[in-house]
Amino acid sequence: MPRVADTTTIRNPKRYGYDLKVDNLLLRTAVSPDRQMTIQSSDVQAGQAVNVKQNPEDFTSNLGRIYSRNNFSAGQGLDTAHRADGKPDDVNRFWDSKGVDVFHGDDETSYNLHLLYTTLVQNKSFSSTNNFITQTTNGHIYVTDTTNIHKYDGTSWSTIAAGTSGATYNFTGIAAFGNGFYATTANGTSNSQLIKYDGNSYSTLTTAQSSSGGLTGVWYVKNRLWITGNDGTAEYIWEKSPFDAWNTGWLADGDSIVEVEPTHSFTGIVDGGAAVLASSTDGTVYSFKLSSTVFVNQGQTKIPFEEVHSIAAAEGIIFIGTKEISRNVGRLYRLELVTADNLYVLANRQLIKEWVTAVDTTPKAMFVSRDSVYIGVKEDTNKVNLWRYYLPTGGIARDLQTVGNGFVTGIVQNNGKFVICVAGSDVYIETSTYESEGYLILSAADFFTAESKQFVGAEMSTIDLSSNTSVDLKYTTKFEDLDNPETATFTTAITQTSGTGDVEKQIAEVSRYIIGKIILKSSDGVNTPKVKSVQFRALARPELVVAQIPVNISDRVERPGRTPITVNGLGDALYSALRDKEGDSVTLELFQPKEIIRGVIEQITYPVISNNNIGSDTTFAIITVRGTRQSTLTDVTSIHVPGIAAFGIMRYGA
Secondary structure, three states: OOOOOHHHOOOOHHHHOEEEEEEOOOEOOEEEEOEEEEEEOOOOOOOOOOOOOOOOOOOOOOOOOOEEEEEOOOOOOOOOOOOOOOOOOHHEEOOOOEEOOOOOOOOOOOOOOOOOOEEEEOOOOOOEEEEEEEEOOOEEEEEEEEEEEEEEOOOOOOOOOOOOOOOOEEEEEEEEEEOOEEEEEEEOOOOOEEEOOOOOOOOEEEEEOOOOOEEEEEEOOOOEEEEEEEOOEEEEEEEEOOOOOOOOOOOOHHHHOEEOOOOOOOEEEEEEOOOOOEEOOOHHHHHHHOOEEEEEEEEEOOOOOOEEEEEEEEOEEEEEEEEEEOOOOEEEEEHHHHHHHEEEEEEEEEEEEOOOOOOOOOOEEEEEEEEEEEEEEEOOOEEEEEEEOOOOOEEEEEEEEOOOOOEEEEEEEEEOOOEEEEOOEEEEEEEEEEEEEEEEEEEOOOOOOOOOOEEEEEEEEEEEEOOOOEEEEEEEEEHHHHHHHOOOOEEEEEEEEOOOEEEEEEEEEOOOEEEEEEEEEEEEOOOEEEEEEEEEEEEOOOOOEEEEEEEOOOOOOOOOOOOOOOOOOOHHHHHHHHHHOOOOEEEEEEEEEEEEEEEEEEEEEOOOEEOOOOOOOOEEEEEEEEEEEEOOOOOOOOOOOOOOOOOHHHHHHH
């Protein structure tokens, strides 16, 4: 097979008709009107993981790639938008938010991102942390504080003093029953009460368990009263019918259906559908099933190394709020109640959210609505939030916020507005005034590639921007800014203060990632901006190019000013040499115009014979090189003297 030409044998390639080299391999082009050489900017590669059916707006080959979001109802917690193991709902997820409604579930209008309502402190100024809340059938709300009760009738508050309520000791629990309630009190050492309010008057039913911790809580579930107490030997749980005449001997140790160590306590009791479920700080959820006329323990589920502090049930799903034993880390899990060997246990545990801050973030209260579960979490000093788990999508995000400083011990609703009890702090009621500002931080987008991209444009679409409202679209290129939402490195791309529709602005950033931040503002609290979608456009860096070059791999060689000659087997040798470089890193150098590209030969087409009507046939192949344009060029030279091999014979006629 003849020897191919390279820079070791040719001193001045251009003089002998060569147009380019790949590494040291010299080649001629096979350019014609229907066969052009092209060098163009590389597209941003999206990779095989992209499913454009999920969100067609996100990936468009027209002028680069677009990263867009127009729905956030799958919740927060997604740090990178483009994951190799991504899930279908990633297109509706984001990283974090505050003060904005991302679910829009209770509003039957078209989806949009808008501000949440504020909460208003009720100035109860709790004197203790014995604060529990309940709502009776007539809509009245009762909140305990030491030995007093605060009553809200939907319009105003009143305080019921200890003597009037019958409470002698601090309240430990309260549960609505019709237009009244049951409540437990204890002084923690030797005295305790079970108090009944029938809507008109108070009565003390029993002073049983008057030792150690006394009565510690009360719930009304499945038409039964569930009462817990502690005598220093164990923590007990009893169930009794509230419709029976009270027997003061009911709460005896032997009548309990479950006992746990006295250092632990029961924290919540709910109707789980097939069974009644009780959570405990011993890390166990107990299952109770009706047997004849009484409930019996019919199973238990242990959550290893965690205390269970709250429990809720919604749409057949069980939710528990826990605290890690060894540190102040709060978690939210979802589980399913299943039957196994006539036992009712919780299975398929999934971690929904973990709160890790400098304070104890244990979720101690939940509230179930038509489409959501709300969880109260103290995230920082003077920073208490409701978190919302949206049942239709399984997404979670921060919801209403207060300035309380304590655990959320109860959540109810009054006329569609939340009432939140923050222990040791106050009561907060949701208003009809919008937050002055809220934000949403998008997931970091990199289009499945670590290489830098040139981000060139940002666009935002709004539905309504009435007076006194505005929206900012900002961005950062630093991945670490995900955990620092207030950082000054967020750069403003768009500020929209009026009108509706799309606004697009140019940006100029070269980086791997782009992270968007949407900031909604209302100066009067009466109106809220409504955002429909945002997007960012990315191109490959200018120096990233794709070169497609038709190269001559014929046996016939045409030289400037010389008679064409045929070297049998030369074309096959050239093609073979090129195939050996396919997939390899190479340096491609064009002699005129001068161009150097360092990259990879992505593809070499199969040889094609072009039959020209005028002139000779030409065998050619198209090579594709993707790489980086180099800023400096050097002359193609060789210090070697041409040899007497086949190529030397071809060139010099030796």
